[in-house]
Amino acid sequence: MSESERRRRFGSYLAGLRRRTGKSQRQLAAHLCLLSGTGSVTRNEVSRWERGTRSPEAWLPRLAQALAVPLEDIQQAAAYARGEDSARPPGMLLTLAELLPSGDPLDRSVCHQGRRIGPSAVARLAGRVHRLRLADDVLSGGDLIVPALRELRKAVDLYRTSSFAAVCRRA
Secondary structure, three states: OOHHHHHHHHHHHHHHHHHHHOOOHHHHHHHHHHHHOOOOOOHHHHHHHHHOOOOOHHHHHHHHHHHOOOHHHHHHHHHHHHOOOOOOOOOHHHHHHHHOOOOOOOOOOOOOOOOEEOHHHHHHHHHHHHHHHHHHHHHOOHHHHHHHHHHHHHHHHHHHHOEEOHHHHHO
16 A cells, blocks of 8 residues: 555544544644644644645644544554554554454464464364454455454464374364
């Protein structure tokens, strides 16, 4: 994905957060001015952020406060817009979290190096993959890239660091 596409996606994310709070661009600009004690943010500036033509880097803490979202989430989204490889796409955690039941079945699995795995470990791994597939049907894939890659890495690590029972080889 190109940097301009990432910036537009970040802008759409900001616009969605703003709409969720029920504010117009003008109202958000006024709220940011009130929070910062300056009059430097206008409706036009908010529009530029939402279209992805400018980045609100200096305003991220105030935006998080005005839009009632965790600062870390908005910083991750901005890092994604800048093209940082380790950053996740905006809105991903919120969307996936809404689908997961309490207890998060897609939470990181625990793997002890050097242990033997048997049919139950394979069944747990298959269950986690199945839950990712079900979530993919609802989210259309894009929001699942981080958990899917995490599961793939965990499966590769499990394969490399464990020995297998004869039953697993036939499964």
